[in-house]
Amino acid sequence: MFVTSVERATVADRRPVIDTVVAAFDQDPAFRFFFQDPTTRDLEATVFAGHLFDQRVEHGTVWVAGGGRSVAMWDAPDARPDESPTLAVSDEARARLADYHRTLGALLPRDEPIWYLCTLATHPSFAGRRLGREVMLPGLEAAAADGLPAYLETTTEANVGLYERAGWRVTAYTHLSDLPIWVLTR
Numbered sequence: 001m002f003v004t005s006v007e008r009a010t011v012a013d014r015r016p017v018i019d020t021v022v023a024a025f026d027q028d029p030a031f032r033f034f035f036q037d038p039t040t041r042d043l044e045a046t047v048f049a050g051h052l053f054d055q056r057v058e059h060g061t062v063w064v065a066g067g068g069r070s071v072a073m074w075d076a077p078d079a080r081p082d083e084s085p086t087l088a089v090s091d092e093a094r095a096r097l098a099d100y101h102r103t104l105g106a107l108l109p110r111d112e113p114i115w116y117l118c119t120l121a122t123h124p125s126f127a128g129r130r131l132g133r134e135v136m137l138p139g140l141e142a143a144a145a146d147g148l149p150a151y152l153e154t155t156t157e158a159n160v161g162l163y164e165r166a167g168w169r170v171t172a173y174t175h176l177s178d179l180p181i182w183v184l185t186r
Helices: 011-024 029-034 041-057 091-107 131-146 157-165
Strands: 006-008 062-065 070-075 115-122 150-154 169-176 179-185
Touching: 006 131, 011 041, 011 062, 011 070, 011 115, 029 041, 029 091, 029 179, 041 062, 041 070, 041 115, 062 131, 070 131, 091 169, 091 179, 115 131, 131 150, 150 157, 157 169, 157 179
Parallel strands: 115 150
Antiparallel strands: 006 062, 062 070, 070 115, 150 179, 169 179
């Protein structure tokens, strides 16, 4: 079994986190939906992963394991990042990201504080070692300490079972175009 420590990310973790997210989400339905042009997909995914990291690391809600081989990026209830689509990606990708955020926003609680697991990624070279479960724990512990629910979403049906086995339960389901979206809470 691979044993590693989980640490709060710093700006020095930016590159390994981006590399992990881009590699882990290479075939992800959401990333394929957002970044549809195969000639710019990797660049746009890199820009997006960097944006996700930059918006959260300053709040101390990004944790890494194994030197960035696994990462969990959380939104704390008092530190919601600005997800307005001002990224250096194509207009089409920006529009799809905005549609996705609107759709997801309608499925999450609006008038109550929550902890939201924005991104959970493990580099494919280290998949199957339970790093994802380890790296998500600090956010779950923070939510429990605050007495608040934790939420996440996935667009991959196989992930639903993985999350359910980890104690999450589906609270909402919808589609955006052909993209399925499951929202889970714990």
